Amino acid sequence: MNASVSSSVTPIGAAVRRKEDHRFITGKGRYTDDLDRPGQTYAYFVRSPYAHARIRHIDATAAKAMPGVVDVLTGADIAADGLGDLICGWMIHSKDGSPMKMGSHPALAKEKVRYVGDHVAVVIAETLNQAKDAALAVEVEYELLPAVADLATATDGEQIHDCAPRNTAFEWELGDKAATEAAFARAAKVTSIDIVNNRLAPNAIEPRAAIGEYDSGDEAFTLWTTSQNPHVARLVLSAFVGIAPENKLRVIAPDVGGGFGSKIFIYAEETVCAWASKKVGRPVKWTADRSEAFLSDAHGRDHITHAELAMDEAGHIIGFRIKTRANMGAYLSTFASSIPTYLYATLLSGQYAIPAIYCEVDAIYTTTAPVDAYRGAGRPEATFLLERIVEKAARERGEDPAEFRRRNFIKSFPHQTPVIMCYDAGDYVASLDKALEVADYKGFPARRAESERNGKLRGIGLSAYIEACGIAPSAAVGSLGAGVGLWESAEVRVNPTGNVEVLTGSHSHGQGHETTFAQLVSARLGIPIDQVSVVHGDTDKVQFGMGTYGSRSGAVGMSAIVKALDKVEAKAKKIAAHMLEASEGDIEFKDGKFTVAGTDRSLAFAEVALNAYVAHKFPTSEIEPGLKEGAFYDPTNFTFPAGCHICELEVDPETGVVEIKSFVAIDDFGEIINPMIVEGQVHGGIGQGIGQALMEGVTYDEDGQLVTGSYMDYTMPRAGDLPSFTVGMTQTRCPSNPLGIKGCGEAGAIGAPPAVINALTNALGTEDVPMPATPSRVWAIAQARASRLAAE
Template identity: 55%
Template sequence: MGVESKDAAEVDAADILGSAIERREDPALLTGDAEYTDDIQLPRMCHVAIKRSRHAHAAIEGIDTSAAEEMDGVVDVFTAEDLDVPGKLPVGWLLDTLKQVDHPILASERVRYQGDALAVVVAEERYLAHDAVGRIEVDYDILDAVTDPADALADDAPALHDDAAGNVAFDWEIGDREATDAAFEDADHVVGLDLENQLLIPNAMEPRAAVAEYNPSENELAVHMTTQNPHLHRLLMSGVIDHPEHKLRVRAPDVGGGFGSKIHHYADEALVAIAAKRVERPVKWQATRTETYLTDAQGRGHQTHAEIAVDDDGTIQGLRVDTKANLGAYLSTFAPSVPTYLYGTLLSGQYDIPTIHCAVEGAFTNVPPVDAYRGAGRPEASFVVERLVTLAARELGEDPAEFRRQNFVREFPHETPVAVVYDSGDYEKPLDRALEMLDYEEFRERQAEAREEGRYLGVGFSAYIEACGLAPSELAGQLGAQAGLWESSLVRFHPSGTVTAYVGTSGHGQGHQTTFAQIVANELGIDYDDVEVVEGDTDEIPQGMGTYGSRSAAVGGSALVKSSEKLVEKSREIAAHQLEVASEDVEFERGEFSVTGAPDRSIHIQAVAQQSYLAHDLPEGMEPGLEATSFYDPENFVFPFGVHAAVVEVDPASGEIDFERYVAVDDVGNQINPKIVEGQIHGGVAQGVGQALYEGAEYESNGQLLTGSMQDYTVPKAVQIPSMETDSTVTPSPVNPLGVKGVGEAGTIAAPQAVVNAVCDALEPFDVDHIDMPLKAETVWRATSETTVATDGGEE
């Protein structure tokens, strides 16, 4: 059921938008021609290594760097005492109750997680730098640590920050508490659930890295780094290292995956920039995989009690959610937004729920800072809603698919009780298609027969929704964002008629070079191969807000549409002048301007481009050249949705889970490139299945990471990911010119609860109604070991 790729040359220009043309990025990535940060080699380049804390919580009694400084080939060693810059990382999202605490780029008095940076070594060779780090001696006074958010909020917990009493980072709520409590009092049934959404460690193909080069005579600093948002990193870093923003270049070479973990401003990249200025030589830092496990911002980390109120007729009346969110040792860049406005606002799911109340308490703990990871708040919300809906259907004895259908939102736009307005939707279509693909009635018959044989099959549904392209900027500001959420583009015709499109997003595997070229080629009516796309470099792009939150197509793509439209209108004026008619008498189709009623009198837009640069015969007062810039600020989020369904077989004797089917039907609005959409769904589902069955950061009581390598932290292999059967429906978004919605995080949002619901459905005869992720074999076996079930389905 997969989408077949096409060569761009095989696609008619009129059909370029919506065609599954092959990704133009792939040849370089597959042949080794791509340039990653660690591929950059500069003359006289040094290497950086960072001394990190062995302990999760300790006072620093002293740091002795003398042995490292004496080593041959060591160029520089510095600690916090040597810094003459602000050296503190900022928070990019504020809340009314937020407790802002200092986040130093080098710890000087106390370390608060294993991996906290203490000192920097600059050496002639990479391995020499690491050897020198091993010579640095640190005198610690070890303190008690806490890694669990509920434990951190307890009265007897060790205190992490003087400015955050009780380790409370914030206390936040959304919805109407009184109305929700009243709905629960009046409801016929209340179903509750305690669950944990475990901490996850990002596992991009390429660990974080940075190369910095400094020109002292011009005070110009360039940092090449693994970033998802170069302009934001430039802005934040300029303040951290006290370097003029206009003299700082941030560039993203090819980036081997991000999944949110390369949005944030870490200490390490700032330290590399400082090192380059200190030694006045290029310097490189490449994180090891062990470093990324210790220091990359982790995701999720929720402990939640949730309840759903339903009536006898199956109507949902209310939802009540209380969450303790793990924020880690410090506030990362966008950390406050993830368990609040990206979580609480999605708790209505696809359902018409009259009342909702959500309370979230953020906790400082002795783990790395926790921030956005693929989905960022939306997977956590969808997991809560879809587990509760499944349990409510079981409580009422209703079919889980039909219970969902009964409570779907049916009229759009739809305002939820938690502050968002869904732009468009048709939620029954993906459900119907998923049931058809599953042959659902036949499955239920097979399930009953299998239970008679002592085999346990289960199906789990996930009717998910996602919010993409956070907007408009005014609203984002009201919610606490310290940046606008618009996007910019510059589209430039060259005299020959080819085009370069500059856009402020920064792709790292999503296929922007392909899809953005499709958009521009379609808007201008020119060949796809005549369009080049440039992003990811602050010296090339006017401004930009980067790539995260499935925003690139909806916001960045729309900015390209707006700039292209401006080019068409200027070109229309030139064409009308040259054709000696009024501009309103000129039609534009597939790149050709023609006179209304006289199609033989025409001129192509690429010929107009040439004339614009010749400037021999332009309308009076018109400037030469043909380019346009746009800053596009959407009027609303977009809300993709869909239904995923997992079919599994569970062996209670061993706890082993085998996939029989995985069906995904997604609605992401209009699709620019269906093959890329399919690939994004596949990748997202793989990560969602990874969370459901395998992944989770685990810590000792003293804060030591137990899952510090791929030997201990299970990233699923290809053979552990189910084959996926994908399909789609199309409900265009009315809030952007492309009608697109976003797809990059859909699979990650949808998959975990589909898998957990399927396993719990299989184990219904054992009275298993919930198992916390990851559903490892031992965990499943323990859940079933207390109950034995006869082959006829009755308990023994």
């Protein structure tokens, strides 16, 4: 694991250190906020202090007269310029066939504000402090309306969007209702559960930022922004918002310090910065402070669900039915509608052979920040629900939860679930067995007894998760309502001296693409990894690509690189054949050398690259000079990483403090390019999953005010809150992409929360342990347990 980058070829599977880390840890990263443009101004947004109100009047006279103020712009100015609304790019239809009810979402509110933090106006000034001071002088007259902050009662509240009666965006279903009802009718036992999946704030280390610049000479815009998918940002801002034609809009996402899904979306701030740069004739820069991030970054999760699991006499699961209310917040964000539908319900079969599933999802507007994809995006919600009810069902049957899972696992592949997904490969028993062994599952009773002697409560919990990654075949997602195809692009440029540039439509915001993508090229072409550079994040440099989310960079992005490398190799063989005066069919390429089969005549890769550009040795009528090839890869299926996580923890009933004693994660990610990076991804995901289970939770009060608006109130996990994770792998190669990759970026955040809560419920002897299980909540449950035991 401590191998460093060397001048030798780096094979797939080597734990090579990340090339980009030296830049980052020495302070040489180039993030959006590091950039300054000549003549730059600063933007600061006037945000609504109310959750729901009509805007009666905005008076910016005093603000415009303040020192350094360049302009104050409002929704009326955006409307006058004919800009369109922000969009949701995934169409969902309700059970009755009607399209989802998408409320108007202007970049600056025009008639109403719909959550605390909604954008009312923007002040542009010479300095940030001048902009902040002037923002306080903007007078906004509001007519207050009732807040609708409680998801459970939102359908009976004040109507938020005129187009959405009962504040319902859609009422959606998936699965065979009749078959599921029939399964329940013949069930020997039914287990039910009520689950709240708590709302989360993404909290990337780098807050969102944007710089818009208009060049009046070229009549073109450049937008620097913290984006996971700059080409999609350009497409939306061009085709839907109407900032500029695509050929007049350049979007650059430089180094990005974490995203977790929250930087996929097209937000108001970058839209306004680009538009305002033309209005004021100068570059406009905005960087969120942490308070703004809590208010306006798209949140994640936030479901209320009732579910029931039907079993036969032998303990086989025969039916699963689910009713979910999903909080959309005030507006449908860019991909929001897909999260509680096709990225949630399609994974409700989990690792289990469940013959009948029926799921209903009501998407509800509330006067809170929009809710969209956050690490895992629908898959954590599905896994938490399924793994909690499976655990409860096993306990109600008086059966070991591991053996109950084993009995119900899918055993053969491919496996068609009743909720669209067709799993292509897996071995769930192998992951379970290895996790049980590593966690010393059999030794748990002795450890529990020792904890009890010390006055502590000990619990153990399992989570057998599956996710769908590599999102996904364009035809498939198109049929499900996606507004774009989800292929990926790549271009491999071999320079005359034999070094290589890889231009990828994927985007790296912490995943280590500069290393893993270069590692793939090094292994394939037989050249040192330090002779490979990776270019991404600039729509003027890189061909159109779909970006990074849903653990698709390896399975889809690297597969596009493989296709481009195939073309490079094919052309290079033609050139080598002419140079070696041999038949093309006799040329073999291995370990960076082109060899005539059965002879010792060979050429190094760099020699062939040089001759590709010199073009003396081959007829240019047959072969074009140069060695540069591009490719697009559209996956044939999702990929299906899976695994088993086991959490063991101890509770101090006197304080409610939970200490995780061990956490074992055994995952099947298919082919591994760089195990060091994979382990880092798993560690980070588990940390976020433990955060959701024990600490993190966004809370609004009844007036729609954000109660958890800073790190004083929203608790993030720190090093002392986390154990040393034990990470291991099993492997079934993915058959649906050329590298056999499945994806690893979201697994920890998916598998960890149910493992932790299953362990807590095991320790406390009750199924009613909500997330986040904070010390105060755990203490109250432990005290109630003690009182109950004393009464018995």
